[in-house]
Amino acid sequence: MIIFLVLTLIIVIISSYAFIKLCSLDKFFENAKPIKEVAQYLTDDFCGSILLVDKDELLKQIDVYKKIHKKANKKANKKETLVFTYDLKENEMDVKHFEKLKVKFVPCVINIENELEKKYTSYKVEEYLK
Amino acid sequence: MNIGIVSIINGITEWIFSSIIALFFYKNGMKKVKKIFSFYKTMSEYRFLKEGMYLKILTSILILCDLIIVVAILIPRYRVFACIHGIGIQAFYLTTMIANYNKSFDYNCGCFSINTPKHMDFKGILLSLLFLFIFISILLLISQ
Numbered sequence: 001m002i003i004f005l006v007l008t009l010i011i012v013i014i015s016s017y018a019f020i021k022l023c024s025l026d027k028f029f030e031n032a033k034p035i036k037e038v039a040q041y042l043t044d045d046f047c048g049s050i051l052l053v054d055k056d057e058l059l060k061q062i063d064v065y066k067k068i069h070k071k072a073n074k075k076a077n078k079k080e081t082l083v084f085t086y087d088l089k090e091n092e093m094d095v096k097h098f099e100k101l102k103v104k105f106v107p108c109v110i111n112i113e114n115e116l117e118k119k120y121t122s123y124k125v126e127e128y129l130k
Numbered sequence: 131m132n133i134g135i136v137s138i139i140n141g142i143t144e145w146i147f148s149s150i151i152a153l154f155f156y157k158n159g160m161k162k163v164k165k166i167f168s169f170y171k172t173m174s175e176y177r178f179l180k181e182g183m184y185l186k187i188l189t190s191i192l193i194l195c196d197l198i199i200v201v202a203i204l205i206p207r208y209r210v211f212a213c214i215h216g217i218g219i220q221a222f223y224l225t226t227m228i229a230n231y232n233k234s235f236d237y238n239c240g241c242f243s244i245n246t247p248k249h250m251d252f253k254g255i256l257l258s259l260l261f262l263f264i265f266i267s268i269l270l271l272i273s274q
Contacts, residue, residue: 004208007201015194018163022186025167059237062167 028066032058032083035097041082047114048080053107055085071128072109144271147264148203151216158243159196171237172246176226195219213269220262227255
């Protein structure tokens, strides 16, 4: 009986954890904006990081990208870290927005410094996984 | 003597079937916990509930159901409950599978071994039916 109660408790904990994890991942996914909206967020005084990733890739490996986002946020001294997604299968025009961010490769984390002149530095996401 | 042998064989078969169920449902349940977002998105693609709080709760309950079966089926006292519960779960998945027959699900990671295949084909339905049959068999073995 005690074993059953302990196992039931473990199951309840796992399912509660699953629900909380699901809510957190869904919030993260909902906060990711399509790249066509980049102009709205990239104001002249914007200073922080941008995580740029393929929408399908974000869906498939959302856990990994959430970790990358957390690390990027930490590295940017808790300045704002936005997530933008592109979908070249559905919208080929998305590639045009890459120029605004001076993207050389994808997926990437772009660090935007805004001192005298806007400075864009791109990092491979793998660097944030180390 | 013969009744005794039959009873032993029934008991062994019951344990073998229960272990198979526990093993598969444990593997599947833990995979669903790990890849919960993929499972949630697959559920939303089934279109019986819209994305939102209700679907999140249902997704968590379905994972909970898988794990309850794992525990309950290994305890002889709760095996009947596990089987009835399992039949209900399999009936639910079979209904959704038949309703979405021949469809592919983009958001599915293809890592769930039973009940939520990436492509809804006859093989997937047959596998779910097999598990339904195992649950019924255990129930029949217990009743003998």
